[in-house]
Amino acid sequence: MSIDRRLIEDFIPIREISAKAAREKSIRKGHISTLHLWWARRPLVAARAAVFAALVAAPETYQKRTCLKKTMIDLCRWEAGENTVERAKKKILEAQRERLNLPADTPLNEVPAPKVLDIFAGGGAIPLEALRLGCETYAIDLNPVAHIIELCTLVYPQKYGKKLALEVEKWGNWVIENVRAEIGDLYPAIKIGEDLPEEFEQIELLPKSKPKQLSLAKTLTSVAYLWTRTVKCPNPGCGASVPLVRQTWLCKKSKKYVALKVIPNYETKQVEFEVVEATTEKGLGFDPAAGSSRGNSVCRHCGTTLDVKYVKQEGVAGRIHQQLMSIVCTTPGREGKTYLASSPPT
Ligand SMILES: C[S@@+](CC[C@H](N)C(=O)[O-])C[C@H]1O[C@@H](n2cnc3c(N)ncnc32)[C@H](O)[C@@H]1O
Ligand SMILES: [Zn+2]
Incomplete structure (x- = not known):
């Protein structure tokens, strides 16, 4: 009996694939994750590595292992080109021909494609990569949202071809325009250096002075809203507003640490927030946690401790308030300089 041992049981270049998978997370254009959010979605390059390594045989020699390692590192690049994918498909079919005991001279286009079944397919990363590698692919998920994502990711592109991309863009814009028309007034743009209309006055750009990078009269779009509950300080000589926020991290990546700095305003007795960016955690100059x-x-x-009992009492008495902050970005939807607008507690 021949032992059907696969590459995935022998070796995969985990370190290299992990690095590529981590990079993939920041891809914002052309990635399926931008079509529909699915929290558990696995990186495509990792799924590709798993499918490939599950379908080719384990190498018998050091040389073959070195060669397969190179193939996998090349294949698991986000930018892997058609030739690389074709080479991988060929290796999968050669392995399949041997596994099925077909004559060695059977043309590869006559070898039945391997069948891949993902019974927990979620956002469809594994079946998508199995399709890319030429497999006969099946995807199952009990969650109807996952099922629709899988249809849109795996079935419709094959069924409708490139015109599907145009339709997605057209109807995506239609949804945005209609939502904006209906509720856009609740999310006003922030205007720099202009008097805000009265109804917008609850949101002011911080810091009060015009940030150097922004030109006057520029309109900024809020990309996110944050809020915190606040409670009044019990110290009779203070009475300031205390945010009940545990941590203020906005981004914690290698070389990019961004967090909100809480700044007490002794005149208004409110706290204000400033976005601080640094290339190291220490460089922020404060602990966001x-x-x-x-x-x-x-x-x-004033440094007074508000214990949990006092906070609960204030909650029961209906004296917990809210403070809204709006994260605004000069280049909405992209990595850009981040600013903050804030409202006084309500
Ligand atoms: C970790 S997620 C899979 C993520 C997927 N590999 C991806 O990259 O998006 C697990 C999935 O299994 C599905 N699931 C859980 N129990 C299931 C069951 N009994 N039958 C089918 N799907 C199930 C869940 O709905 C969820 O979508
Ligand atoms: Zn106080």
Whole structure:
């Protein structure tokens, strides 16, 4: 009996594939993750590596292993070209021909494609890569949202071809325009250096002085809204607003650390927030995780500790308020300089 041992049981270049998979997370154009959010989606390059390594045989020699390692590193690049994918498909079919005991001279186009079944297919990463590698692919998921994502990712592109991309763009824009017409007034743009219409006055750009990088009269779009509950400091000599926020991280990646710095304003007795960016965690100059802990908070104005009992009492008495912050970006939807607008607590 021949032992059908596969590459995935022998060796895969995990370190290299992990690095490519991590990079894939920041791809914002042309990736299926931008069509529909699916939290559990696995990186495509990792799925491709798993499918390939599950379908080719384990190497018997050091030389063959080295060669397969190279093939996999090349294949698991986001930009892997058609030739690379074709070479991988060929290796899969050669392995399949041997596995099925077909004569060695059977043309590869007569070898039945391997069948791949993913019974927990989710966002469809594994079946998509199995299709790319020429397999006869089946995807199942009990979640109807996942099922629709799988149809749109795996079935419709094959069924409708390139015109599907135009339709997605057209109807995507239609949805955006109609949603904007219906609720856009609730999400006003932030205008720099202009008096805001009265109804927008609750949101002001911070810092108050015009940031150097922004030209006057420029309109900024909010890309996200953050909010925190606030409670009044129990110190009779203080009474400032205390945010009940545990941590203020916005981004914590290698060489890009962004967090909100909480700044007490002693005149208004409110806290203000400033977006601080640094290339190291220490470079921020403050600890973004130094907020509430187990329900206890510290007043940023006077240092009084608000224990969990006091916070609960205030909640029961209906004296917990909210403070809204709006994250605005000069290049919406892209990595750009981030600014913050903030409202006083309501
Ligand atoms: C970790 S996710 C899969 C992620 C997927 N590999 C991807 O890259 O998007 C697991 C999936 O299994 C599905 N699932 C859980 N139990 C299931 C069951 N009994 N039958 C079918 N699908 C199931 C869930 O709905 C979920 O979508
Ligand atoms: Zn205080």
